[in-house]
Amino acid sequence: MLNWSEIDTVLFDMDGTLLDLHFDSHFWLHVIPTEHAKKQNISFEAAKADILKRYEAVHGQIQWYCLDYWQEQLGLPIMALKREIQDLISVREDVPEFLTALKDAGKELILLTNAHPDSLSLKIELADFAHYLDALISTHHYGVSKESQSLWQQVQADLGFDKQRTLFVDDSLSVLNAAKEFGIGHLLAVANPDSKQPVNVITDYLSITDYRTLLPIK
Numbered sequence: 001m002l003n004w005s006e007i008d009t010v011l012f013d014m015d016g017t018l019l020d021l022h023f024d025s026h027f028w029l030h031v032i033p034t035e036h037a038k039k040q041n042i043s044f045e046a047a048k049a050d051i052l053k054r055y056e057a058v059h060g061q062i063q064w065y066c067l068d069y070w071q072e073q074l075g076l077p078i079m080a081l082k083r084e085i086q087d088l089i090s091v092r093e094d095v096p097e098f099l100t101a102l103k104d105a106g107k108e109l110i111l112l113t114n115a116h117p118d119s120l121s122l123k124i125e126l127a128d129f130a131h132y133l134d135a136l137i138s139t140h141h142y143g144v145s146k147e148s149q150s151l152w153q154q155v156q157a158d159l160g161f162d163k164q165r166t167l168f169v170d171d172s173l174s175v176l177n178a179a180k181e182f183g184i185g186h187l188l189a190v191a192n193p194d195s196k197q198p199v200n201v202i203t204d205y206l207s208i209t210d211y212r213t214l215l216p217i218k
Helices: 022-040 044-057 067-074 078-084 095-104 117-126 149-159 173-182
Strands: 009-012 108-113 135-138 166-170 186-190
Touching (some): 022 044, 022 067, 078 117, 117 135, 149 173, 166 173
Parallel strands (some): 009 166, 166 186
16 A cells, blocks of 8 residues: 655546546547548448557557647547537546545645646536646646656656655556656556446556545545
8 A cells, every 4th residue: 555654746647547537438439430430431330440540550649649630630620529528527436535635634736647738628627626736737738748758857857746755646557657667656556447447457556446445644
């Protein structure tokens, strides 16, 4: 378990970590292929196969997370389509109590997300979580994603956190691996990022399915 006396700063991912990943999963794996099929006049299956191939080509790069990139590539109104299903955006049930406890314990809380600024703004507008956080950072401001060591170097230089006394929480193993390589002292994986999908089996990192199991924080 975590030793909270050794942690001053907590860096949080957003999608799948503070928010339910179901919105994003549904959007990128159902809405986008559906709209692509309509636009190209092809079957949903063919559209999805094409979309998944396109995703794989830029997986882990900043383009993968860039709404401008996908709007240009696919000719689809990405933000307008997101707003059509915005009711699916929701904070994880276990998050409010956990973030409240962290704030009460005096921890510095920072959102560090690969999400595009427009997507971040939409979620801040519709989900009640931003007020818990001391800073909200989209990696698009740095031009590289959390999978890149350059991102970690730039963010640490800007924020000045002690990486040995920092906890980083994410649902992506590739991102956690990058944080580990950079030297972040404490790492936590979320095993159930999408409420509609089975729990992931994670062996490389301490993992949770409910943040409240980490309470109390002293």
